[in-house]
Amino acid sequence: MTLEPEQMGQSQQELAYMLKALRKRAGLSGDRLAARCNISQSKISRIENGRVRPSLVDIERILTALDVPPRVAAEVSALARIANTEWQDARAMRRKGLDKKQWELAGLESSSTELRYFLLSMITGLLSTPEYIRATLSHVPGDHSNTIAKKLERQEVLYDRSKRFTFILTEQAARSPFVSPDAMAVQLDRLVSLSRLPNVRLAVLPMEIPLPGCPLNTFTIYDSRLSTVEISTGVMVFRDPRDVRDHFDEFSGYERHALFGDEAREKIEEWSAAFRS
Template sequence: MLKELRKRSGLSGDRVAKRMNASQSKVSRIENGKVRPSLVDVEQYLNAVNAPGNLVAEVTALARLANTDWQDGRGLRRKGLDKKQLELAGLEQSSSEFRFFLPSMITGLLSTHEYIRASLAHIPGDHSKTIAKKLERQEVLYDRSKRFTFILTEQAVRNPLVDNHVMAIQLDRLASLTHLPNVRLGVIPLTVRMPGNPLSTFTIYDERIATAELSAGVMVFRDSRDVQAYVDEFAGYETCALFGENARTQLTVWSADFRS
């Protein structure tokens, strides 16, 4: 559609590139489907070719769809949940900064073997490969070239997914991970008023991709404005969280509650 709009305008690819303040090769890659244009790219292109108003909304809607993926839970289970772990490992390998917001459960990167197994118990089938992959992925936490920030609500930390003594060990693991120099792990007690209303678990990779987990599947956002919305939301929660020694103290109290 973009290429057709340019031809109708009578402009060359080079002329459109100059109007977009971009390279001609980028315009060519966009027109030939060699690169996924962002919404900003599409808007600049539409302005450059003076696209008619009735087509701007249609093309913009297509661009948003192209930058958003839906991975339904049923499809993921059919392919095998261990395959999803390979995809996540790839994202972790290609990214250097990670932000995790966890309002209801502890993520696999921070979980003990028992907690991971319990988190999959409601899904029929043998999950031994998935559990092994989740545990294998935890090695990335010790890569000093990568930076992690985890924010967990009290509900996520104290959700009794396993027996009390096992939950206490899980919380001890969270406390121990706060000592890693490249890991910031924060907790938000129930008594703290958070900005807005947290609706889902989400993860941000290098401010280029954001994923939001829903009960029915996972949404993947690549458009910069969608990702920035999650970055801003995360920053709000970050101001409410306890980090460092304060986080360890709170986790120790909650762990003691489970042991008692």
């Protein structure tokens, strides 16, 4: 199924309208539908008013309760998948202010327990030094002091022992020289230091290690409920359990090949020494 960006912006309201129309066509009140599919009446109301994005499980239960024809069920399910996929345009994010995106990320980190990061081409803000963060924003016009401050503030979540973090960095991500050699060495030293936190697992994928498949994007998985994919023109947000599971399976494949613990630290220290020399 092709997902057009403009569809993603409109699909939730369209889905809400369609579900409400199907319920009325079936001659059911909101209360009766709620009882049939074991969803609270208040949630049914919020779904039909477009205030809550229903999960695909919610959709399946509602469609079963309404006993809709297969063709209609397929149409609604396709629309629901679009509604569970969000496109965040990079230009729009810059117009709003990149610091607003940092508030959103902080909210995701706060509400998640198990966070997995696959880093293809650069080091994520949670692991970055101030100089590295500043350099990665240098190509974007404007004052980024608020964004940098918020990125650094977000790093406090790494010390929350109730959360577990797994970071897998390719050699390209770890060694791409966004800052001077001395500053890159300091950045790599920070990776080694953070890898010793009890709730942080940090791994590297050196270039000599053959990988399962071909990694194309940086992505993050928040528990088992949501995954995000970063591309040069924006961010895709996936809530469809099938999409999240696919990202989890891809992550697990890299995890099986990556170097963790002392092996990872030894490799990172080798790279750091190369920058210092």
